[in-house]
Amino acid sequence: MMADTLRVVVCGDDSVGKSSLITSLIKEQSVSSVLTILPPITISKADYTNSIEGADAKKNPRKGDNTPANRVILQHIPNKTVVVDTTSTDIVSLQKELKRADVIWLVYSDHYTYERISLHWMPMFRSMGVNLPIILCANKSDIIPKGTSIKTLNSDEFIPLINEFKEIEACVRCSAKTNYNVVEAFYLCQRAITHPISPIFDSKEGNLKPAAIAALKRVFFLCDKDQDGYLDYKEFSDLHVKCFERDSSSEEFDNIISSINAVIFPEAKASKKISEDGFILLNKMYAETGRYETVWGILRAFHYTNSLSLNDRFLFPQLDVNPNSSVELSPTGYRFLVDLFLKFDKDNDGGLNEEELNNLFIPTPGIPMLWQDSQFPASIVCNEEGYVTLQGWLAQWNLTTFLEHKTTLEYLAYLGFDDGASIKAIKVTKPRKRRQKQSKFYRQAVNDRNIFNCFILGAPKAGKSSLLELFLRGSYSDVYNPTIRPRLCVKDIELRGGKQCYLILEELGELEPAILSNQLRLDQCDVICYAYDSSDPESFQYLVDLRNKHSHALDEIPSIFVALKADLDKQQQRSDVQPENYTRDLFLNSPLHISSAWTTSLHELFIQLVDAAKAPSTATPGLETEPESNENENLKHIVMAGGALTIMTAVSIWIWRSSLQSSRA
Known part of the structure; x- marks a missing residue:
């Protein structure tokens, strides 16, 4: 996230016009005399917006200023910008300010101070470890001899420095005396932070950087709503609205198509839509012509940061x-x-x-x-x-x-x-609450949840994995494969009355002891399915031992016991207590006998698991009766009273009719 205050430090040799530039920026007119060094000056976002509008009223000082990107860019500018003047003779103060800076405004005015950029200033910044964007400003353009080609001069002076020093974000020629391009220079300082060139464009290679290309490809992919590999006018206009808050005209779209086709299809049949390659080329054109804010307008709308990663606030919004x-x-x-x-x-x-x-x-x-x-x-x-x-x-x-x-x-x-x-x-969902009855804690019923998590516990070869397969696909394999890692499966099921919900079945594998000792994992469990092989006499004792070992943790979780492989011969369990007696002692229903051949029994098991998760008091081990809320109790009394009143009324009417018939007789 960008800081609320941006700090611009103005550097350069003495007499290049640093203080004059700052004064010209503030006064918006030429100033004949200024102080040797100015105190730090704070410019508010509103003041900067007014200065931009004032400059636009006189002329258009910034290339691409009429694009919608420049109307959106002000949204990203910090509320305050502090401009700090410096002197090259006070090295201590200069270095102190550089370490606090967000961007450097580096000024020169003649051939000697130009040479000092590469011989003194840039090496000094690097030796200090200052890795900040630099805006290079050639001041005193008003004294350039008439007839001099400004374009050639800029090319001769700026391009070698840009190629040698990647820290230099942009170069601009201005004049503090005539107030020429002063606002432009300050704007470039702002843009170096809000819409930097270095992450998106390699000036030396003349190409978009790989990270920028990857981000733009993702943008194209998301905007290609029909996934045909092209952006038509409607898709491009929707992108324009999202990024720049206004529609793209059909004429503008046609001009863009023509510009892209002139490069991609110079002789072949031109496309009437924008391909992915065309979209990348379009943004390269924007970067090459200095319209970085247009590229950033697209990237910002899709929540990209200066490092071209998606904003953490967008990926991970705060949710309590x-x-x-x-x-x-x-x-x-x-x-x-x-x-x-x-x-x-x-x-x-x-x-x-x-x-x-x-x-x-x-x-x-x-x-x-x-x-x-x-x-x-x-x-x-x-x-x-x-x-x-x-x-x-x-x-x-x-x-x-x-x-x-x-x-x-x-x-x-x-x-x-x-x-x-x-x-x-x-x-x-609403928080699940705990209640207590006769020193026994249990979970309160829930009515706003549609997803329930069930742990399946049981001895090896009891049929847990087959139960998961039956749950998902209605079939299973006879080949035994021991479960090592925990295994999950999820499916929607239809409850009584037609309502649907999702049930997660989880087999714990070899991590069972660790998971049952982890209270956080147990809190995620809504119901436990205790499964044993009814045809294996040794199977049920595993559950007894397991519950004895983890009784404190498991006793609050609703539980359903199930006897698997019920189509095989039932065996007497070699256990201290038989399953029916064990569940009766826990005030639970007897084990539900199910088989892969009995489809109805399978569906009944899954419904019972959800019912137990929704109304925990009906299946909590050791809880004798289901406590009812006061609201339910009152409703019950009202229903009972209403029923009694109805019966009494009916009896009275019957007696009255009988006596009436008797009197007539």
């Missing part, structure tokens, strides 16, 4: 999340991700193949590390060809948002989400 809350996609986030999927599904087959997926992630650093750790795309639903479906695509982003919402925010920024701050694409 309560430790007991979770983060999910908002409707805006869903809409953006759906549109993104549809845009890159070029063949409209409902799946992103490897090429389409790679194209989608071009403007990013690549597939997120979290996705790689979760073995994407094995973590989601894919079609028969193994391509990422829209269902799986949204599920993976829900997984990412739940586990690492900062990754979601970062990648939404990379992918072009620019509807204000990217935090609009996510939402924070």
Whole structure:
């Protein structure tokens, strides 16, 4: 982020006109006599804006001043600029000011002081370790003999210095006496900080720098809405509005096309759109003609900093999340991700193949590390060809948002989400609270969450991995492969009543002891699925031992016990207590018996897991009954009272009708 105050230090040999330049800048007119050295002068942003407008009323002192970029550039100028005058005879004070400077305004006025630029001043700056942008100013242009070619003079004096010293951002010829180009020189000092040339253009090579090309290619990619490899007039005009706050006229667009085609297609058939190469060439033309602010206007609109990296505030907007809350996609986030999927599904087959997926992630650093750790795309639903479906695509982003919402925010920024701050694409749920009953802590019910995380615990070969495969694909392999690294999968499921939510199943692998000892990881877990092999007599004791070892940590987490492989012969468990008795002692439901052959039982298990996560009091180990909130209690009493009143009314009417019929008889 740029400082609120910019410090410009004016340097040069004595008598070159440093103080006169500063005075001319402030007074906006020639001054016959000035002090030998001026005190520091502060210029506000408003004062500078007025001086720019005043200069424009007289003439256009800056090349490209009529471009929309110059109307936007003032937004980036600091609120205050301090101009510091110096003298070459006081080396101590001079070096002190140079170390505090943001930019150096280096002045010369004749051949001798010109030679001193390369022989004295530039070596001195380098020996001090001062690595600042330098604006070179040739003062006293009013005394140049008539008939002298200013263009030739500038070429002879400026180009050798620019080629030798890359610190020199720009050169300008001015006159303090006639107030010629003084505002221009000050403007260049401002621009050296707000819109520097060095990160984007190599003056010696005459080309845009690789980092600038990479940034501009990303800009082009994001603006190419239909992904046809070209910017048409509508896409270019949208870019113009975003960067410069006004539409581009069709005439301006045609002129740009003509300029690009004159270089790229000098003889061949010209294109009527802007290609990626044409867009890069256009920005190179801007840089070559000194319109750096135009290039920066584009880059700034896409949140690039002076180092050509994306602004951290854009990638990682501040979001306060309560430790007991979770983060999910908002409707805006869903809409953006759906549109993104549809845009890159070029063949409209409902799946992103490897090429389409790679194209989608071009403007990013690549597939997120979290996705790689979760073995994407094995973590989601894919079609028969193994391509990422829209269902799986949204599920993976829900997984990412739940586990690492900062990754979601970062990648939404990379992918072009620019509807204000990217935090609009996510939402924070209400904090999950803890309650206590009879010295037993439990989690309060939640009603605004749609993503739930489930740990699957059980002995080796109990069928945990197969359960994950069945969850995703409805099938599994008979080949046993022990799980080493933790494994995740996520899928949307339909609950009773038709509401949908996302369930994350997590198998912990060899990291199980470490994860169960990590309170932060346990806080992320909404429900535990204790799985055992009902056909293996040794399987259930593993769960008993595990819970005894981690009883304090696990007793507050809602739990569901499940007997896997229920289609095989059921075996008596060699355990201190049988599963049904064990769960009864914990006030939990008996183990749910499921099998890969029983589709209904599988779906029932996943629904029960979500139900337990949504209403923890119904499945918390050791909690005998579900506490109800006062609101629910009151509602219950109202319903009961209303029901009783209805019954009493019906009975009264029946008695009245009976007595009436009797009297008539």
